[in-house]
Amino acid sequence: MSTGTLSTGPETSGRGGTAPPSRSLQATWLVARREIRLRARTRVFLTTTAVLLIAVALAVALPAILSSKNKPDRIGVVGDTSTISGIVTEAGRLSGGQAVAVPQPSLAAAEAALRSGDLSAVLVPNSEIIVKQVPLGGVTGSVATLAQLAGLSKLIQTVPGAASAVAHGVTLPVRGLEAPKTSLSSRLTGLFTIIIVWILISVYGSQIAMGIGEEKSSRVVEVLLSAVRPVQLLLGKVIGIGLLALAQAAGMLVVFIVAGFASGSSLVHGATLGVVIAGGVFIVLGYAFYCTAFAAAGSLVSRQSDVNSTILPVQLPLIITYALSYTVVYANSASTFYHVLGFLPPTAPIAMPVLYAAGDVPLWQVAVAAVLTAVGTVWMARIAVRIYANSILRTGPRISFRQAIRESRSALPPAMDADREHRRGRGFRRACRGSRPG
């Protein structure tokens, strides 16, 4: 008798017994495969994948491409440029870019060049600075610095003996008491990463809930459960949809790295790449934690249109953490509350990549949060499978979460009696464990 081959044909022996593990896995995989085949072909999936990949490519490459031009601000100077060109160069340097003085024969010619966009600003020494249009928030960058320096220069020229001071440079060194822990680019990468985490979890989470709502409202679940166990059906669905999400996430990571190197972006070096990888890990963990919760939420409705209202409580921790993340990205240190969120399984998938990107936590704490989330995922799955099995065959009005949890604690769900038989064969301890609150 051959033992190496997996039997996939209809079972003709052992009726009345329990299924071998291979058969159980096969059913789960069949469910997963249906999800993948059905969804990967849809226009929605193809479009969102394309949009996300292009968004990542642009987010990585554009800043690098734009900054690599490094075009100096051209500042027109009317009249004598010999003394003033040093001031213009200095203003550019102080503002973090470059500026060059371009001599202009007359004010009229300078204004024409300004209108055509050839010049960024025109300096009329000891008089004024002209720009094409004063921005609403006032001028910034090299022009603002130039205005200060040129004003100072005017002051020096009217005060005798001050000219030598100008020759030695008028700028004062700028010093910060504390340097930022991480660069802005790392923080923005963190923000971008959690936007992806948030999009993937909520988009695919809703797809899980909608799919389960569809199975329940169309009653196809009754036929399905006559052939497979609730846990196989649920796992197959979340694995199938999860693999699609993972494929998209992996695609985005590849595009991030390729586009990063191709454009010479600083994002693919050092700490920033670490942020992206941490984000990748938390996408997987976050999906794993939330997928079963979304499935349970989907199983509570009788009409597919009710799904949106039942998944809202599931999404709430993500929404709150996501909103709070902006304060962390733009502040120099995160609050204690946000630190705590970084270690709680429901909020860690968003909070931890942000904390890491902001340099607020060392790598080992990221690892601890990942382990805690993984443990939380197991607990979530146990509760969710129970709620799902208890609710999926119940019709009538929408079941509340509280009701579903209470009932799933009080008794072994009706649809699980196949599982119960299964466990009975495996001993008392396991049976006890199975009927304990999840």
Place this chain on the structure above:
Amino acid sequence: MIAMELEIDGLRRRYGTVTALDGLTFSVPAGQVFGFLGPNGAGKTTTMRAIFGVTALDAGEIRWRGKPVAEAARRTFGYMPEERGLYPTMALFDQVEYFARLHGMDGPSAAKAAWHWIDRLGLSGRGRTRIDALSHGNQQRAQLAVALVHDPDLLVLDEPFSGLDPGGIDDMSAILAERAAAGVTVLFSSHQLDLVEDICEAVAIIHRGRLVVSGLVADLRRGDHPRLAVRVTGDRTGGWSAGIGSAIGTVDSVRADGTAEISLTSTADSQTILDLARAAGPVEHFAFEDRSLSEVFRTATGASVGQAEAEHAAASRTTGVTTGAGL
């Protein structure tokens, strides 16, 4: 003696204050089309769901070929629920093939079987059509294909005839008969007792979660006491039949046309009755007749199927509990 393949033994199930199954017991043999009959709310759907493990039981056991039904056995069962359920956006072939695979068939045989049943049920050329683009009747056929595709040993169909036109009823009963002839155990439910009495060979009739009667349809319709229908010309009330002594038979009812329905104590007494009738006038109708299954139900429970269903509907409204397929 026919071997009993499926045994329903003492099933009990309560939903809150509503008792859906109250010690229901009956057996289904192989090779017969077996009708599972009773008014709406009698517990038929709950029983069928219990066979597939999609509803839990408070007590009782369901055995298949002598062993309690478990997962592996269930995959050799085919189920067509009353509330038809298919993925609306999935193509017909994909759907039928998917269920074949879920029941343990390998890829090539699942595909072959799916095409076979699509053709067999008159859906040729629709394999790539989405379910929601099929007509209602064809969706019904698709549902049947899903139940049949893995060549089940036990076929369970909940109200398969509801919503079918006369042609559809003939097609469906032909398929059930064909499967039964192939050795499959076929169990189907219906609340229209008289509609299906010609379709099934044997029945179990239930009421309030309990068995009322079960057996061969022919036996049940004949009854313990043969039914004689006699009409005397000009006697619209069947007044002549008052003279029948209780030792010979009892008058069950008199139809609107004056035909008296008489249960005989013994077939030999029929000539005594004929003499009585002839004495009253010319006899224009004198025949042994079978009872309808709904009369069998009425005789056994004291209520008509319609009364039982009205009672159930009223109870559902007060308790708010819907059990089986319900409303």
